[in-house]
Amino acid sequence: MSIQARVNGERLIRALADFAAIGATPSGGVNRQALSPEDRVARRLLAERALARGFSVHQDNAANLFIRRDGTEHALPALMIGSHLDSQPTGGRFDGALGTLSAFEVLEALADAEIPTARAIEVVSFTNEEGSRFTPGCMGSMAFAGVQAVGDWQGATATDGARFEDELAATLAALPEARMRQQRAEIFAFVELHIEQGPVLERAEVPIGVVTGVQGTRWIEVTFTGEAAHAGTTPREFRKDAMAAAARAIAELQAEIMPCDPQARLTVGRFSLEPGSINVIPRQVSFTVDLRHPDSAALAEIEQRLGDTCARAGAQAGCILAIERRLDMPPARFAPALAAATEAACRRLGIASWPMTSGAFHDALFVNRVAPSAMIFVPCRDGVSHNEAEFVADDHILQGAETLLELALD
Ligand code: HGY
Ligand code: MN
Ligand code: MN
Ligand code: MN
Numbered sequence: 532m533s534i535q536a537r538v539n540g541e542r543l544i545r546a547l548a549d550f551a552a553i554g555a556t557p558s559g560g561v562n563r564q565a566l567s568p569e570d571r572v573a574r575r576l577l578a579e580r581a582l583a584r585g586f587s588v589h590q591d592n593a594a595n596l597f598i599r600r601d602g603t604e605h606a607l608p609a610l611m612i613g614s615h616l617d618s619q620p621t622g623g624r625f626d627g628a629l630g631t632l633s634a635f636e637v638l639e640a641l642a643d644a645e646i647p648t649a650r651a652i653e654v655v656s657f658t659n660e661e662g663s664r665f666t667p668g669c670m671g672s673m674a675f676a677g678v679q680a681v682g683d684w685q686g687a688t689a690t691d692g693a694r695f696e697d698e699l700a701a702t703l704a705a706l707p708e709a710r711m712r713q714q715r716a717e718i719f720a721f722v723e724l725h726i727e728q729g730p731v732l733e734r735a736e737v738p739i740g741v742v743t744g745v746q747g748t749r750w751i752e753v754t755f756t757g758e759a760a761h762a763g764t765t766p767r768e769f770r771k772d773a774m775a776a777a778a779r780a781i782a783e784l785q786a787e788i789m790p791c792d793p794q795a796r797l798t799v800g801r802f803s804l805e806p807g808s809i810n811v812i813p814r815q816v817s818f819t820v821d822l823r824h825p826d827s828a829a830l831a832e833i834e835q836r837l838g839d840t841c842a843r844a845g846a847q848a849g850c851i852l853a854i855e856r857r858l859d860m861p862p863a864r865f866a867p868a869l870a871a872a873t874e875a876a877c878r879r880l881g882i883a884s885w886p887m888t889s890g891a892f893h894d895a896l897f898v899n900r901v902a903p904s905a906m907i908f909v910p911c912r913d914g915v916s917h918n919e920a921e922f923v924a925d926d927h928i929l930q931g932a933e934t935l936l937e938l939a940l941d
Contacts (some may be wrong), residue, residue: 536644536940538697539931543636544925547814549576549625550616551631560919561624565617565659565670566594566689566698571705573616575637577656578706583640589716590709593674593681594658594702597712600638602651607620609651611902612637612935614725615660615671615894622661623726623921625911631656633932635941650719653849653940657894658702664689665698666750667858672894675715676901695818721904722938723895724931731887731912739884741762741873741910744865745896746796746825746888750858752817753841755778757850759806759814770812774804776848777816780841787840788833791913794810795833796823796890825888860892866903873905876937877894882930907934 553573554563563569565864578588581598589597596616599609614630635652641648657675665687673679687695703711727733732740757771781799782866788797801819820837824830838854845852870886877884887908893906909931912922 536640536646536936537653538636538640538927538929538936539643540929541630542639543928546632546636547624547628547928548866550628551874552742554618556621556919558621558919559624561618561622561919563616563618563621564620564664565620565661565697566702567664568605570617571702574656574702576704577616577631577762578709578752580584582708584639587637588706588709589712590703590706591675591712591715592703593671594699595671595675596656596706596709597716598635598638598654600641600652602649603647604649608649608719609653610939611653611655611718611721611898612724612939613653613655613905614657614723616656616658617661619663619917621919623916623918625726625923626728626916627660627725627923629909629923629928629931633724633896633928633935636932637936640936640938646940648939653716653718660894662750662858665695666770667861667896669892672897676897677715678897678900687883691906707811712758715901718902720866721895721898721902722869722873722906722907723893723904724909724935726911726916726921727908727914728891728911728916731909732885732910733912735883735885737883738909738927739877739882739934740867741870741877741884742889742906742908743870743886744825744888745863745892746823746890747827747830747862748858748860748892749822749830749836749856751820752813752839752855752857753777753820754817754853755845755848756815756853757813757848760812760813762810764898765812768890769848772812773848774813775849776844776850777804777818779847780817780844783840783844784837788836792824792829792833795829796821797833800867803877823890827861843898860896863896863899863903865895865899869903869905872941873907873934873938876934877941880937882934889913906933
C-alpha cells in the first residue's frame with residue numbers, strides 16, 4: 532500500500548490565518564498591496580517556511596517568488612502551482628493567498644509523507660496580480676510569460692506616489708536568501724487554485740469549479756479637461772464643466788452597456804476631480820473604466836461605444852477628452868486536457884465539480900501562453916470578493932487543496 536500524502540487541514544487554515552494577519556484591516560480583510568512593506572513581510576514569511584522545510588527559494592527580476600521541491604528526474608520540467616499574495620486595498624483574506632498557501636501545503640504534505648515525485652514541483656507567488664497599486668494587473672505573470680517586461684513599467688507611480696523601481700528593488704532586496712533566476716525555468720504545466728469570486732458554485736452547491744477559460748478585460752482611463760470658473764457668476768453657455776461631461780458620459784454608459792448585454796461588465800472604479808472646491812466649476816475629471824466580456828469582438832465594440840459616448844459628452848460640455856487604454860487582456864481558453872485531468876481527480880476524490888469560465892482575470896491567463904494551464908475554483912460566501920468580508924468555508928478550503936494535491940500526484 533503506497534504511503535498516502537494527506538493535506539493537513541489544520542496547518543493550512545493556520546497558515547491562512549497567519550498571512551491574513553499581515554496587512555490585516557480592522558474590518559477583517561487585508562491591505563497587502565503589491566510591492567508594499569506588507570507584501571514583503573508575507574513573501575519573507577513564506578520563504579522562511581520554505582527554507583525551514585528544505586525547499587529552495589528563487590525569485591526573478593519581476594520579484595516572482597518560486598519555492599521548489601526537487602523531483603527525482605532533474606531533466607523533467609517542473610509542475611508549477613500557486614497564485615499571488617498581493618491584495619486589494621480593502622481586500623479579502625483568501626483572494627490569491629488561498630491558492631498560494633494551498634500550493635505550499637501540497638509541498639508540505641508530500642514532504643511529510645516523504646513521497647518523491649518524478650518532476651520537481653514549484654510553488655509560485657506572482658507579483659502584483661491585482662493591479663490596484665501599480666497598473667497593470669498580472670505584472671509578474673506577464674513578465675514570466677514574456678508578454679511584457681519589467682522595463683516597460685519603469686517610471687510607473689503607485690496610487691500612493693511610490694516609484695515602481697524603488698518598490699521592486701526593495702522587494703527583491705528583502706529576500707537575500709532567494710536565488711535570482713535570470714530566465715524563466717521551463718515548466719510542464721501550471722495549476723492555479725483560486726476562490727471563484729462570484730456566486731455560481733455556491734448557488735449550484737458544488738465545491739470545485741473546473742475553469743475552462745477567462746473572459747477578456749480592458750482598463751481605460753478617461754480624462755475631461757474644461758476650465759475652472761466661479762460657480763456663481765458663470766452662466767451655463769460660458770461653462771466648460773468637466774464634471775458635467777463626466778457625469779453625462781458615465782450615466783449614459785451605465786444606462787446602455789450592461790442593460791443591453793447581460794454578459795458585459797462595466798465598472799467605474801476610480802474617480803478624481805480638481806480643484807475640488809465647493810464653489811469652483813471642476814477643471815478636470817478623470818475616471819477609470821473596467822470592461823469585461825467573454826467575446827473579443829464584443830469587448831472591442833463596447834470600447835468603441837465608450838469612446839463615442841465620451842466624445843459626445845466632452846463636445847456638449849466644451850471640454851477636451853483624453854482616453855488611454857491601460858490594460859488589455861484578451862479572453863483565453865485553458866488546456867482542455869488539464870481540465871479533464873482536474874475533473875478526473877475530483878471523481879477519484881469523490882468531489883463534485885462543475886465546468887465554468889472565470890469572470891476575473893488571473894495569473895494563469897498569462898502562464899497559459901507559455902505552458903498548459905488550468906484553474907480550480909472553490910466557492911466563496913455570497914460570491915463576495917475584493918471586499919473585506921470575503922470568506923471561504925473550511926471544507927471548501929480542504930477540498931480545494933486535496934484536489935490540487937491529487938493533481939500534483941497525477
Ligand atoms: O480584477 C481581477 O479580475 C482580478 O481579481 N484582480
Ligand atoms: Mn486573485
Ligand atoms: Mn483579486
Ligand atoms: Mn488570480
